[in-house]
Amino acid sequence: MKKLISYLSVGILLFSSCQKTQNDTSKVKEEKLPNVVIFLADDAGYADFGFQGSKNIPTPNLDNLASGGVVFTDAHTTCSVCSPSRAGLLTGRYQHRFGHENNFLHGKYGMDTTEVTMADVLKTKGYNTAIFGKWHLGTQDYFHPNSRGFDEFYGFLGGHRGYFFNPDKYDGADKTSTQINHNGKHEAFEGYLTDVLADRAIDFIQDSKKSEKPFLALLSFNAVHTPLQAKEEDLEKFKDHPRQKVAAMTYSLDEAIGNVMETLRKEGLEENTLVFFFSDNGGTGNGDNSPLKSNKGYEFEGGHRVPYLMYWKGQVKGGVTYDGLTSTLDVMPTILKAAGIDKTPKQLDGVDLLPFVNGAQEGMPHDELYWRIGDWKAARYKNYKLVKAEQVGHVVYNLDEDISEQKVLNDALPKVENKLLTNLTNWENDVIAPAWPGTAGWTEVKRYAYGDLFENRKPTITSPGQLKKLKVQK
Structure with missing residues (x-):
């Protein structure tokens, strides 16, 4: 039906x-x-x-x-x-x-x-x-x-x-x-x-x-x-x-x-x-x-x-x-x-x-864009970007000066940080929850990876198989 x-x-x-x-x-x-x-x-x-x-x-x-x-x-x-x-x-x-x-x-x-x-x-x-x-x-x-x-x-x-x-x-x-x-x-x-x-x-x-x-x-x-x-x-x-x-x-x-x-x-x-x-x-x-x-x-x-x-x-x-x-x-x-x-x-x-x-319209096509896959989220506002991982944290970047996302600006730009967080929350309130779950086994892997990436480190855990081996070793 x-x-x-x-x-x-x-x-x-x-x-x-x-x-x-x-x-x-x-x-x-x-x-x-x-x-x-x-x-x-x-x-x-x-x-x-x-x-x-x-x-x-x-x-x-x-x-x-x-x-x-x-x-x-x-x-x-x-x-x-x-x-x-x-x-x-x-x-x-x-x-x-x-x-x-x-x-x-x-x-x-x-x-x-x-x-x-x-x-x-x-x-x-x-x-x-x-x-x-x-x-x-x-x-x-x-x-x-x-x-x-x-x-x-x-x-x-x-x-x-x-x-x-x-x-x-x-x-x-x-x-x-x-x-x-x-x-x-x-x-x-x-x-x-x-x-x-x-x-x-x-x-x-x-x-x-x-x-x-x-x-x-x-x-x-x-x-x-x-x-x-x-x-x-x-x-x-x-x-x-x-x-x-x-x-x-x-x-x-x-x-x-x-x-x-x-x-x-x-x-x-x-x-x-x-x-x-x-x-x-x-x-x-x-x-x-x-x-x-x-x-x-x-x-x-x-x-x-x-x-x-x-x-x-x-x-x-x-x-x-x-x-x-x-x-x-x-x-x-x-x-x-x-x-x-x-x-x-x-x-x-x-x-x-x-x-x-063609130059008929000034400004940019978008001032804001958003991304989300479960706990992993991002928001743009003009040249600023927020990346957020639930239970891990979030970071703010200025992409005009740092396209490689290496310099975290949370402390330097608290107003920008707050605006990006507020914008993301408002957007999330305007969309719906996922209609089906993500691929099993990846949530914990992603938390490890985001923790490393927020610190500009190469992720040490990149797959459920690697995570399983780590747990066995411990």
């Missing part, structure tokens, strides 16, 4: 706009609605791309997008882990508003079916919508991308899988979360998955052009998430690299993005396509996160500050570096505004970025 009510709720929210879909579709040619391509990397290191300063991993295609578009230097995801970050991206709302605060491993969990995705809304304007790659927002039919506004889905429903077809591990008939799923059906594939996803997206783009309809293509790559696997020819290119597999995987990711962009050019679609690139959260220990502190799963900058660029030839000035506080919450409202959509069924937490990067 709850599932039925959820479907009815979304239907009611979208009913009035959906009535107009047929008329809107007939006007597509006249309106020249922009296409949208989102390139989403997984667990990418902050400094592992040329446009982010990498000297030993060439990424010429992303560098070209960066030089022709806008690079956001103070850009953040809504969470430092995968699934909640994706929920915030697709809804344009803090995922904490609907309880999607933690990652999950079990099929009964997923993104609240009363939430409206960017694909849901774009379809009311006649868009073809597709997602290729990682979903990680639920494996049940009512959580499936085809039930969340996407006409086309080719990818996997879980949080990670290998890059090559493997019927004994990821691609068995019973591997619902890792097998390749094409619109609800299990499919085999040949080749390297990063390439396969790009090829499928290219087919979709070409088909959309033939249909003369605008499109949304979300390429949700699993690169460079573990397991670390790359093509032999790419491994050979980086045989002397200290992080050979990550370098090869990143190179292949860039190559796949280049193939999609080349298709847009050949099809005459580049100037009418708004493009985004970013990672879903901070890099892991496999990535180069310099100069940021910590990595994925933590509320320091290394957990949620990500490479982030926007490209729209002829509409967005190229070669721009934008320093204003920005979020992946802003992707959906930017896209919808570009598509001429001013109203949404639910209020969004993001803003349209185009007026800020």
